[in-house]
Amino acid sequence: MKKIHSLVLLPVVAIVLSACSSAPSPADVNKATADMLKSSFQARGIAGLNRLNQDQANAECAVADATGKPLDEKMSKAIEEANMKTVKWPTDGKFLGDWKEGEKIAQSGRGLTWTDTATTENGGNCYNCHQISKEEISFGTLGPSLYNYGKLRGVTDPNSAGGKAIVEYTWGKLWNARAYNACSQMPRVGHMAILNQKQIQDVMALLLDPASPVNK
């Protein structure tokens, strides 16, 4: 028997329930899940265990997703307001960079996995989920199509007063998508330091520059 016990490879979470066959209580499930998040993972490379810390939005949205019950309006508002406060506007006042660089960033899915290093240049992973330019046919469908993003929103001159609202919204959305949608599935690109300010300016140009193939 001793041998068999040593095979219990990892500290088994406290599943000290009797073998009765009733459904587990929500408290049992919550505890088992929390214990698994603590004991079933190990830091590897740059992917540390702190990546599993649950902030309020992640905790609330997971429950909403699992139960199929959307957050109530008050909670949504609170999460959106808290995330809006994290948005950092461009320190040089420039919202748009170079769309050609933006295209490269949108194509790249590199960075932040345990097989990457701290010096890996992160990509935006954008095409994994979105259609963007018409030329790239290998695009994902988890997010909406962004083809003609600026054109469809009437942004003919991103520097004009008329384009300001959309330009600022797009920046905020890229920086922290949850500022506008509490349980957005989109990564918080700026807030989580996935892309830096310069890279976000380039992706902004890909979406909003009238010269970008996205708006042709």
Next chain:
Amino acid sequence: MKFVASRVALAVVALSAAVGTAHAQGTAAEGIAKYREMLQDGNPAELFEMKGEELWKQKRGPKMASMEQCDLGKGPGVIKGAFVELPKYFADTGRVQDLETRLITCMETLQGFKGEDIAKTPFGRGEMANVTALTTYVATASKGMRFNLSQSHAQEKLMYEAGKQLFFTRGGTHDFSCASCHGSDDKRIRLQDLPNLTKNPGDGIGFAAWPAYRVSNAQMWGMQLRLNDCFRQMRWPEPKFGSDATIALSVYMGVNAKSAESIVPAIKR
């Protein structure tokens, strides 16, 4: 063996032909569909299955014993139908186990290997490579059968519910959960179709398609490695081999896949 090797060679020829086809004509999706179809003709998983069969019957380990008395849930030595009922609760270890962890239990109790050491061995190396081959052999014996996991034991139920909660838990730098990609119908990453694993995704899809041979890296992957690489791409820390989180997620997916047909061993891009 010679026969299998020639089929593998054929598959490689078919592969390059199909890639050429995809470039030359038709849509990318058509090209990919054709490529997958051609791959089905010669699945190198057969090599792993044969290696697994040898390992099952061979006397090995400190105790010089075979695996033929291993109890995978249907009694000692019964392999047919075992895979489509796993993970399940085992009274002798007191925990819910998937096929891979259960095989390690047998390697420990019957053959005298140290399970803990095997679990720490990187995928594709040493005894871990043997676990993958054994998994392929045992799982293939249930090809064409339908998933039917037990939910009668309290721990099986707890694993399902905790697995469900984990499935929706967001984490990592990108706030991804399993559900980010596998929570709704008809979604893709790039051109790769994503099964909706919150329900039965259909015969031979998702949980019913692993272990699978991956053409892109010429490796045989069990569900443990499949999950490991999902978490890598999700930018989470690494799940420990055979950990409760991996078992709970497997129970969640396996129960959801009830009545889906296993096509294991599958072949993937």
